[in-house]
Amino acid sequence: MYRFNTFIQKTVIPAKAITIFFLIFISSCTVRHYGFRSPYYSENELIHKAPRDSSTFLKAHLYDGQVFIFDPQWIVDTLTHHIAGQAKIYTAGRKLKDEGYVKLKTDSVAVFESNNLLKIKNNKRIAAKAIITSADVFLGAICLSMPKACFGSCPTFYIDDDSNIMSARAEGFSNAISPKLGYADTDDLRYVSAGGDTLSLIMKNEALETHVVQGLKIMSVAKEGGEHVFQTKKGAFYAGKHVKNLQDVSSLHSDEINNLKYEDGIAYRPAADTQNLVSREEIVLDFGKTAYHRAGLVITFRQSLMTTYMLYHAIGYMGDEYSDFMAKLETSNHLKKRISDVLFEAMGGIEIHIYSDGKWQLCETLYETGPIAHNTLISLIPEQAEKIKLVMNKGLWSIDYIGLATDIREVKALESDILSVEKIESGKSELLDCWTRADDYLVSMPGDKYLVRWVIPGKTAQDNALFLEASGYYIEWMRSNWLQDKDLKQLNTLLNNPKKWLRKQTRDYKKYESQMERDFWNSRYLPPQIVENH
Numbered sequence: 001m002y003r004f005n006t007f008i009q010k011t012v013i014p015a016k017a018i019t020i021f022f023l024i025f026i027s028s029c030t031v032r033h034y035g036f037r038s039p040y041y042s043e044n045e046l047i048h049k050a051p052r053d054s055s056t057f058l059k060a061h062l063y064d065g066q067v068f069i070f071d072p073q074w075i076v077d078t079l080t081h082h083i084a085g086q087a088k089i090y091t092a093g094r095k096l097k098d099e100g101y102v103k104l105k106t107d108s109v110a111v112f113e114s115n116n117l118l119k120i121k122n123n124k125r126i127a128a129k130a131i132i133t134s135a136d137v138f139l140g141a142i143c144l145s146m147p148k149a150c151f152g153s154c155p156t157f158y159i160d161d162d163s164n165i166m167s168a169r170a171e172g173f174s175n176a177i178s179p180k181l182g183y184a185d186t187d188d189l190r191y192v193s194a195g196g197d198t199l200s201l202i203m204k205n206e207a208l209e210t211h212v213v214q215g216l217k218i219m220s221v222a223k224e225g226g227e228h229v230f231q232t233k234k235g236a237f238y239a240g241k242h243v244k245n246l247q248d249v250s251s252l253h254s255d256e257i258n259n260l261k262y263e264d265g266i267a268y269r270p271a272a273d274t275q276n277l278v279s280r281e282e283i284v285l286d287f288g289k290t291a292y293h294r295a296g297l298v299i300t301f302r303q304s305l306m307t308t309y310m311l312y313h314a315i316g317y318m319g320d321e322y323s324d325f326m327a328k329l330e331t332s333n334h335l336k337k338r339i340s341d342v343l344f345e346a347m348g349g350i351e352i353h354i355y356s357d358g359k360w361q362l363c364e365t366l367y368e369t370g371p372i373a374h375n376t377l378i379s380l381i382p383e384q385a386e387k388i389k390l391v392m393n394k395g396l397w398s399i400d401y402i403g404l405a406t407d408i409r410e411v412k413a414l415e416s417d418i419l420s421v422e423k424i425e426s427g428k429s430e431l432l433d434c435w436t437r438a439d440d441y442l443v444s445m446p447g448d449k450y451l452v453r454w455v456i457p458g459k460t461a462q463d464n465a466l467f468l469e470a471s472g473y474y475i476e477w478m479r480s481n482w483l484q485d486k487d488l489k490q491l492n493t494l495l496n497n498p499k500k501w502l503r504k505q506t507r508d509y510k511k512y513e514s515q516m517e518r519d520f521w522n523s524r525y526l527p528p529q530i531v532e533n534h
Contacts, residue, residue, distance in 0.1 A: 040094035043069055048133065048320040048483055058083070059113040060104060061327030065092025068104060076123050081106045083126075110330035113323035113478075117445075127443045128212045129179065131323050133478040152308055153372055153524065154474050155211050155444065158202040159191060169201075172213070172470030174370035177311075179212070180329050182473035186219060186235060188376045189466045193220075195458030198419065199466065203450045206524040208477040211444040215435055215471040218454045219413040220464035229465035230298055230378035230405065233366055238296060238378055239465075240408035248286035250389075263300050263376075263401035272306065272395025274510055277502040278346055281394040284387060287404045292385045294408050296378040297352060300401040303371045305516045306347065307396070309509060310502075314494060315476060319486020322478050346498040347393045354385035371520070374400055378408075395513075413467065414457045422451040441472065 047057040047069065058070040060083060067090045074085030083106060088099040106123075112130040114120055120130045157170040170187035193199055199218060205211050219237075221229045227239045245261045252260075252268070259268045273279035285297075318325050349367030353360045363382065368375040381388065381404075390402075421442070422429040429451065434442050444450070458464055494501040 038094045039096050040067065040090045043088065044320050048480075056116040056119075057114060058085075058116070058119075059323055060109045061111040061113075061323060061330075062108050063110045063331050064108075065331065066090065066097070067094070067324075067327075068102065074119075076119060076126065077103075078123055081125055083109075111323050111327040121443075121445050124441075124443050127210060127445070128441065129475075130210060131326065131475055131478055132208075132210070133322075133483075134480040152209065152311075152476065153205075153207040154209075154370065155213060155470060155472075156204050156206055156372060157187075157189075157468060157470075158204070159189070159200075160202070168373045170468045170470065171370045171373035172211075172468075173472050173474070174368070176473035177476060178326055178329050179473050182212070182214065182471065184215070184469050184471040186231060186467050186469045187373060188231060189468055190376070191466045192223075192463050193456050193466055194460055195220075195222075195456050195462050195464060196460045197456045199454045199456055201452050201468070202424075203444070203452055205444040205446055205448045208446055208479070210475045210477070211448075211472065212474065213442045213444060213470065213472040214440075215469075216418060216452060217469040218416040218456065219467040219469055220416060220456050220458060221411050221413045221467070222458055222462050223411070223465050225463075228298075228405065229411065230296065230376060230408075231467060232379065233364070233368075233377055237411045237413055237467075238380075238405070238408040239411045240294075240296075240405040242406045243298060244287045244290060244404040244406065246285060246402055247288045250284040250286075251281075252283060260399060260402045265400060267301075267398045267400040269304065269398040270394055272304075272509065272513060273506070275506060277306065277393075277395070277506045277509060278499050279394050280348070280391055282389055282391050284389040285402060287388075290404065290406070292381045292383050293406060295381045295383075295385075296405045296408050297381055297388060298376065298378050298401070298403040298405050299350065299366060299399065300374050300376040301350065301366075301368070301397055301399045302374050303369060304396055304398055305371055305520055306393075306509070307369060308371060308520070309505075309516070310494075311476075312482070313485075313505075314491065315478065316482040316485030317487045317491035317494065319483050321486070321488075326475075346502060347396050349392070350397060350399075351391040352379050352381075353389045353391060354382060355387035355389070356382070356384045360389065371398075376401075378405060414464075415469075416454045416457050419453040419455050421453075424449045424451055 047055070050057070056072040058074050060068040060070070062068070068087045069090070070083065071086040074083060074087075076083060082103050084101070084103045086100065087102045089097045089102070091097050106125045109129060112120070112126055113133055114130060115132065115134040117132055120127050120132065153171065154174050155172040156168040157172070158167060159169055169189045169191065172187075173183055173185040176182045203213075221237050221239065223229050223239050224241075226241045228241070228243055229237055229239045231237050246257060249257045249260065256268050259266050270281065315322060344367065349365040351365050352363045354363045364379045366377050366379060368377070418435060421432045421434045423432055432442070434440060442450075456464055456466070490501075
């Protein structure tokens with residue numbers, strides 16, 4: 001059988017994109033075949049195949065590599081933070097070590113997996129590490145018929161409580177698919193407020209995921225009248241009054257060029273190549289006669305569903321060993337240090353090239369994961385530039401706007417901590433005590449909605465451009481209809497040779513590409529209520 005712990009490391013990967021997570025669990029990219037079958041894998045398959053309403057399981061992957069598989073009668077002691085019950089204990093090498101009654105500290109566990117939401121969701125320490133399996137009971141017809149296009153999202157943020165997902169102002173920490181990869185992500189809210197005003201944001205969990213939000217801050221940048229404020233990919237802020245629109249773009253039709261001239265939600269979104277998902281396109285930008293003095297290229301963009309498609313395939317290939325992969329990530333600092341984003345290398349970011357001294361040279365590469373909220377970034381352009389072009393994967397990016405900001409100046413941001421947090425449920429609200437300690441966090445489950453408020457710092461007569469910094473990570477739930485897709489040989493190909501894997505997926509991806517976006521938006525999780533085990 002092909003098994004996770006038989007891989008041998010050769011690949012190296014950086015944590016930049018959501019699709020890298022399946023690369024980082026594995027210290028190997030070569031699969032070996034063994035003739036025997038470990039009792040652990042037989043037990044693992046058995047608990048995953050059992051009908052959800054007849055059997056409740058809990059797996060606990062410890063930081064030392066051991067795995068505890070509990071019988072259905074396990075209980076949670078919320079006072080002492082223990083899991084108690086009959087369990088089989090497997091070593092890091094997946095050999096049966098012991099079985100019987102055990103009492104296990106939750107803090108010793110790297111990853112939990114269960115099909116019982118009721119026992120999990122009300123215990124913060126467990127929920128923050130838990131994979132919920134057999135999540136199909138929460139899915140609609142679209143997800144069941146096209147599971148690789150089902151809605152997935154990190155926390156989404158709205159200025160008003162607008163049910164239109166396309167109006168989301170930010171999408172938090174899209175790359176952080178595990179605690180190990182948690183980070184702070186800053187998004188432009190495209191909103192202006194005066195100092196002393198109160199800003200209210202709605203934060204939602206609209207997917208079958210657990211969101212662990214470790215912090216929320218508003219970054220406010222004071223601006224003069226008529227100025228625009230932009231951030232770089234490294235988190236610096238620049239302001240300027242003059243932003244030039246595109247005049248022409250090589251190889252594009254006039255209607256496609258118009259889609260890039262205005263930030264109006266009508267984007268330039270080319271279809272993927274019919275022969276090769278890793279094909280690239282080049283477009284040369286024309287801003288007319290201009291001097292690149294203190295200039296920056298402004299791009300508003302988001303991703304297509306190509307990375308989501310690949311992520312879901314990777315999870316499916318892991319099958320009932322998904323939690324084993326996640327635990328390996330959490331317990332191996334060596335792997336985290338050595339990871340290199342081969343999928344990023346395969347698909348790439350938005351490369352900005354300048355023409356100078358008779359040749360093209362790479363200036364910067366922009367990359368932000370996520371198909372929901374648009375990102376707006378500025379890339380500083382050297383004064384010696386004569387022309388600018390973009391090089392990018394064809395079909396990976398949806399670009400709403402490209403402009404050239406000139407005479408820009410660097411500006412500083414002020415941080416604003418949270419004023420209040422309310423959980424909104426069934427028309428009622430509950431004031432929460434969140435983030436009062438440095439190590440505090442909020443666990444958001446599917447359908448959860450929160451109202452978060454800040455007071456904007458600065459002078460009362462001064463306008464401020466607002467940016468949201470969201471820190472944390474999320475855990476994707478496992479759908480039972482993905483378990484049947486388990487294929488560690490395919491996963492091995494995806495890890496070792498992602499370009500080869502992408503090329504082979506071209507036909508299948510193109511078959512669904514035209515309807516993926518519609519199905520994705522229509523399949524987001526809208527609670528009436530969550531069905532739970534009792």
